[in-house]
Amino acid sequence: MLAKTWIYDAILYMYALSLLFSFSDLASKNRSAKRLGTGLLAFVWLLQTGFIAVRVAEHRYIPVLTMFEALFFYCWMLVTVSLMMNFFLRRLDLLLFLLNLAGFAILALNFFSDPSATPISRQWEAKDELVFIHITLAIASYAAFLIAALLSGMYLFMHRKLKGKQWSTVMNRFPSLDKIEGYTYRAVMIGIPLLILAVVLGIAKIVLEGETRLIADAKVLSSLFSLAVYAFYLLQRFSGKQTGYMLAFWNLAAFTIVVINFSLFNLYSGFHHWIWM
Incomplete structure (x- = not known):
């Protein structure tokens, strides 16, 4: 210890x-x-x-x-x-x-938690490779979405400063708005397929366990909703009808859904029994 x-x-x-x-x-x-x-x-x-x-x-x-x-x-x-x-x-x-x-x-908050907290699901074996792949893919997608959200925040900040003609030395460290928006799009395009694969593997695990009722679980539905919000972001970008400012706003909204999905819906899930003490 x-x-x-x-x-x-x-x-x-x-x-x-x-x-x-x-x-x-x-x-x-x-x-x-x-x-x-x-x-x-x-x-x-x-x-x-x-x-x-x-x-x-x-x-x-x-x-x-x-x-x-x-x-x-x-x-x-x-x-x-x-x-x-x-x-x-x-x-x-x-x-x-x-x-x-x-x-x-x-990390600092995590170190105050209990390292021996209850696993994600008691009935899932520790040697189940499908579970590990599912979780690591989901974690990787959350990392990509966090990067995209931070970039969107930078875009909104820089957009407001430029519009108000309030240039500062800090902004010299920013890429152009076009580059920020491009980086955001790439991060989302990495996160979406990772989350799709994670959801598919999670559903596959449910089916293999014979617990098809869990497909309607709060965690599954909220994950699908998160994907739908990001899909809407992509549709708006591909349509070319939305400004970069609105795209950044929608991306931040999508990440908010991801955070809610991770933190809140675990409490109501039938198989994501994470306990963080």
Whole structure:
């Protein structure tokens, strides 16, 4: 237990220092601070990866079956994506800072939860590969949707500033509105098929278990509704009739549905019995 507490503290402290250096770079274009922030973030990723590896060795399954494990894995995925974007994309420093700030907040709250919380479903075996694929695909889609939501928030902020002719030095760190909208679209186009696959596998699991009544479960229906809202966003984009401002608004609305789906409908689900204490 002491070893686990130590690694929790180490991850949080390194993550916090990384955010501080990243903020320093945002505020004053300090390249040294950015390198330090990225290096610390890479160290956070190593600690998280090590923790996941130890968890796998201890429990003999991929650690995503409890709320604690799923959120930890989600934060690990956010850090992984953040590091990749840092090396391959430019002028997205603010997005990466906000992404890691969200990851840090989720991780900090998660460390106050009970690591031994009840698994997602008692009747689902820990060695069931279908369950793990279903959960990891869903987590990956949520990561993509979070990135898209942050980009939409940046779009709305920049649009308002430009419309009011209120240029600031912070906006020098933003890509153009067209690029932000393009990045948002790509993130959504990654998230949608991942969520579709996750829902399909979840339904397949229900059918294989002979529990077809659960197809009308609140979790399944809310996931399908989330997909419908994102499909509406895509239809609006493909039609070319909506402005980038409205597309950003609809994307944020869609992500709100995803958050409600993840947090609220688990309470009313017949098989997603996550308990987060």
